Amino acid sequence: MGTHLTGRSVRVLIGPEPKNLITRDMPEVKVSFEGFVGDRHAGLTRKADVRTPRFPRGALVRNTRQVSIVSTEELALIAEALGVPQVLAAWLGANLELAGVPRLTQLPPGTRLVFPEDATLVVEGENEPCRKVGRTVESHHPEQPGLANRFVKAAHERRGLVSWVERPGVIRPGDRVKVELPPAVAYSMPAVADPAVSKP
């Protein structure tokens, strides 16, 4: 089952409006197989878009981007890089802010986040920074033009993760979370001369 470390949830957030990126703090969230109940990203399936370029635009695929997660420490690093006092999880449209998990954005796919009231999330991968979020950050600091463009670089490898629900439950601010890394794997691409590769 691999090694694990421990963090804690700082806040849980919901974005109820389909067209509004910003999320808001909740005292708790119910977690179903669809995601955070009431959040605009909840659903068992989703239509492929720019975030899932491996599929044709509009193809119906499993929703592996149900819950977005950011890190308190990484938000502080983004703020520092931008020269602003703070960057809030809500501005990034995050559903969950965790503290105490080093280099959260680098957690590999398949990492499990296990919460005390049953909920378990599985990491799909990094949530890549976009200018849309950057514009939200900029709107809070209009005195700093160009923040939207600078956000993408400042948030590189710090913008957090997307994940999906493996087990339903409840998540609250202050919950301890166990972070279970998948077993270490040492798969590397075979050399081109490998006959299994050159004659598939």
Next chain:
Amino acid sequence: MGTHLTGRSVRVLIGPEPKNLITRDMPEVKVSFEGFVGDRHAGLTRKADVRTPRFPRGALVRNTRQVSIVSTEELALIAEALGVPQVLAAWLGANLELAGVPRLTQLPPGTRLVFPEDATLVVEGENEPCRKVGRTVESHHPEQPGLANRFVKAAHERRGLVSWVERPGVIRPGDRVKVELPPAVAYSMPAVADPAVSKP
């Protein structure tokens, strides 16, 4: 999107009977969000069991073990280790046999298998060998007592993978399959002295 390599499907199999481990060859399979249509492992959710010891027995969790996959080359290695002429994918209850993917069982979680008629499977992880399958192998070679027990060792890191459906479609024998590895990640456990770990 990471690097990728290419293999091909050798056979597709269904296990329609709830209590019979053995699967049988099909000319094609329909793939839904639940798994291989008609297979006993299909379903959006499953009850946690000995295969998912991180959850309490019986807890309802996402079914990440919809489709089991083995490799032609690894089956040959198992047969060689056991000293039998062949080990069939059907004996292992596999749903899919692939050839041309080196060290299939070592593919990391999050690896995607992309088929020409839309179906996409995501690797959950290694399917650990058990004696139950060993007994099936032994039943085909009663002249070799002890095969059931020896199977577990012979199949170590060769018994294939379990996976879930990201995109529905159809899979047929002879299909080319693209194997997309997840982006390389270099996450390692922080030293114990890391304050973020010691004061979660």
